[in-house]
Amino acid sequence: MKWVQELLKGERLALARVISKLENRDPDVPLLVRSLYPHTGKAQVWGITGPPGAGKSTLVNGLLSQLRAQGKKVAVMAIDPSSPFSGGAILGDRIRMQVHASDRGVFIRSLGTRGKQGGLSLSSKEVVLALDAAGFDVILVETAGVGQTELDILRLAQTVVVVLVPESGDSIQVMKAGLMEIADIFVVNKCDRPQADQLVRELIALAGFVPHDESSWIVPVIQAQGIRNLGVVELEKVIAEHQDFLFQSGKKAQKDLEFLKNEVIDILNERLKKSVFLAFDTSSGQDLLSQLVQRSIDPYQVADLISYS
Amino acid sequence: MKWVQELLKGERLALARVISKLENRDPDVPLLVRSLYPHTGKAQVWGITGPPGAGKSTLVNGLLSQLRAQGKKVAVMAIDPSSPFSGGAILGDRIRMQVHASDRGVFIRSLGTRGKQGGLSLSSKEVVLALDAAGFDVILVETAGVGQTELDILRLAQTVVVVLVPESGDSIQVMKAGLMEIADIFVVNKCDRPQADQLVRELIALAGFVPHDESSWIVPVIQAQGIRNLGVVELEKVIAEHQDFLFQSGKKAQKDLEFLKNEVIDILNERLKKSVFLAFDTSSGQDLLSQLVQRSIDPYQVADLISYS
Numbered sequence: 141m142k143w144v145q146e147l148l149k150g151e152r153l154a155l156a157r158v159i160s161k162l163e164n165r166d167p168d169v170p171l172l173v174r175s176l177y178p179h180t181g182k183a184q185v186w187g188i189t190g191p192p193g194a195g196k197s198t199l200v201n202g203l204l205s206q207l208r209a210q211g212k213k214v215a216v217m218a219i220d221p222s223s224p225f226s227g228g229a230i231l232g233d234r235i236r237m238q239v240h241a242s243d244r245g246v247f248i249r250s251l252g253t254r255g256k257q258g259g260l261s262l263s264s265k266e267v268v269l270a271l272d273a274a275g276f277d278v279i280l281v282e283t284a285g286v287g288q289t290e291l292d293i294l295r296l297a298q299t300v301v302v303v304l305v306p307e308s309g310d311s312i313q314v315m316k317a318g319l320m321e322i323a324d325i326f327v328v329n330k331c332d333r334p335q336a337d338q339l340v341r342e343l344i345a346l347a348g349f350v351p352h353d354e355s356s357w358i359v360p361v362i363q364a365q366g367i368r369n370l371g372v373v374e375l376e377k378v379i380a381e382h383q384d385f386l387f388q389s390g391k392k393a394q395k396d397l398e399f400l401k402n403e404v405i406d407i408l409n410e411r412l413k414k415s416v417f418l419a420f421d422t423s424s425g426q427d428l429l430s431q432l433v434q435r436s437i438d439p440y441q442v443a444d445l446i447s448y449s
Numbered sequence: 450m451k452w453v454q455e456l457l458k459g460e461r462l463a464l465a466r467v468i469s470k471l472e473n474r475d476p477d478v479p480l481l482v483r484s485l486y487p488h489t490g491k492a493q494v495w496g497i498t499g500p501p502g503a504g505k506s507t508l509v510n511g512l513l514s515q516l517r518a519q520g521k522k523v524a525v526m527a528i529d530p531s532s533p534f535s536g537g538a539i540l541g542d543r544i545r546m547q548v549h550a551s552d553r554g555v556f557i558r559s560l561g562t563r564g565k566q567g568g569l570s571l572s573s574k575e576v577v578l579a580l581d582a583a584g585f586d587v588i589l590v591e592t593a594g595v596g597q598t599e600l601d602i603l604r605l606a607q608t609v610v611v612v613l614v615p616e617s618g619d620s621i622q623v624m625k626a627g628l629m630e631i632a633d634i635f636v637v638n639k640c641d642r643p644q645a646d647q648l649v650r651e652l653i654a655l656a657g658f659v660p661h662d663e664s665s666w667i668v669p670v671i672q673a674q675g676i677r678n679l680g681v682v683e684l685e686k687v688i689a690e691h692q693d694f695l696f697q698s699g700k701k702a703q704k705d706l707e708f709l710k711n712e713v714i715d716i717l718n719e720r721l722k723k724s725v726f727l728a729f730d731t732s733s734g735q736d737l738l739s740q741l742v743q744r745s746i747d748p749y750q751v752a753d754l755i756s757y758s
Contacts, residue, residue, distance in 0.1 A: 400741050405722055408752050409722075416713065420710060429709070433709065435486060439482065442713050443713050443716040
């Protein structure tokens with residue numbers, strides 16, 4: 141656990157090394173998490189999500205600059221193959237991000253999504269623990285899309301910012317369905333475009349529909365033009381207000397608990413999956429599978445037989 | 450299990466009833482699946498996916514009309530909040546779909562995605578089993594997005610059609626990341642728009658990059674204009690070729706086996722989740738959780754303690 145000692149001292153190489161181990165599901169993962177865990181619980185975790193092309197990365201970049209100017213240490217975890225942080229998007233974006241590449245108070249990492257079957261949720265939670273233990277004040281988690289895994293990953297953020305653009309059109313239908321439930325703040329980006337006002341009004345109305353009382357957080361709608369750095373100061377201010385709200389209302393503790401419960405379930409799921417695949421590989425497992433294919437037993441019977449063996 | 454008997458005779462009310470029970474995770478689910486299962490394994494399952502606004506539903510509608518003209522019984526399962534099949538999209542689309550509403554050879558059902566935490570994958574697999582047992586020749590599964598759950602659901606389809614449009618822009622970056630691995634057929638829809646040719650060339654090049662030998666399926670790229678019903682005949686022809694390919698190459702049996710393995714894992718995951726939440730609710734579970742929050746034990750230790758208790 142030499143790597144963990146160095147990570148706690150702020151060594152970037154050690155941090156990168158530990159993250160790789162977490163991402164590749166190294167056999168050391170449980171030990172790594174065990175030694176990191178007592179040093180966690182201090183960072184603010186902000187989630188930034190929205191459809192591809194909404195300008196999430198530009199906003200993240202603006203937030204990064206602002207937080208750095210305040211002397212805060214910031215990590216970005218991008219779970220989005222189209223993000224310039226993942227090397228996936230247009231060159232201009234990538235160059236803009238590189239301003240931060242030589243800054244030791246900034247750490248940028250993208251997590252691959254290829255071929256991961258459910259493991260992404262667990263490894264991204266554990267990468268956040270590593271970044272937290274490494275002493276970053278703010279961890280920005282950027283995801284795209286509205287899939288279940290992405291929603292699950294966003295649950296690790298204390299404050300979730302949903303970025304939309306006027307021309308999202310149909311996407312908004314999708315976003316409304318799943319993201320209304322997790323959005324703490326809406327940003328209407330590229331707010332100089334036609335129909336921006338209409339989208340703002342629509343979102344304000346939506347936020348009003350969510351049942352709330354005096355002590356609830358009313359989801360604010362912020363207008364921004366990330367590319368001109370407009371609205372970023374206000375966004376950071378509102379995020380800070382939301383963080384204060386979480387503390388004062390006791391919701392922070394509640395969110396932490398949910399996060400930790402889900403982490404335990406993810407760990408058990410990962411183990412389950414491994415053990416079921418091992419069971420299928422035995423000769424009696426193969427026998428069960430061929431009976432299943434022939435329809436002489438059903439999936440629930442196989443589940444019973446495997447879990448009681 | 451009266452409902453199952455009627456479902457097997459083709460009663461639509463019984464089918465709707467059984468699907469609701471599956472979707473709501475009724476305690477009868479294991480028994481239902483047990484009685485349905487011997488009658489499954491006959492239907493062709495086609496997956497249709499792509500970003501919101503790509504025109505998936507219009508293509509599905511075209512395929513529906515064509516299959517009906519051939520006398521085939523067709524079911525549509527939409528897992529997409531923006532789909533007109535889910536009542537989520539623009540009125541025009543919804544009306545077009547209603548042409549089929551009074552046709553007894555067509556069954557359309559949307560599965561909600563709100564607030565489902567991972568259970569969607571299991572219930573959608575079981576709904577497909579129910580539709581299969583009810584005697585539908587073809588089951589069309591429509592999903593949006595590239596989330597892990599959507600990819601997982603698409604694994605239940607034997608043939609996966611990925612629909613893209615020239616203006617997808619950044620989305621394509623996203624799609625490439627996850628969907629290349631599951632696409633059996635690409636459709637470039639709205640192919641009269643600028644840059645359609647470029648997208649077609651790009652996809653053909655991509656398909657060529659996937660390692661293949663003489664016996665492999667080379668992913669074809671079809672140009673369509675769903676709204677004018679152009680390309681739909683060709684699409685259905687290519688899907689039929691892919692189904693033949695699956696049978697002759699033995700890949701069908703392989704896919705069935707994967708599908709069933711994943712179903713067993715989903716069943717065990719569901720049980721696991723239930724039992725962990727029960728364990729957290731006991732006084733010793735609450736005790737573990739508060740130690741976890743205080744960082745005096747770590748998530749892996751909690752996982753150990755819960756699974757060995």
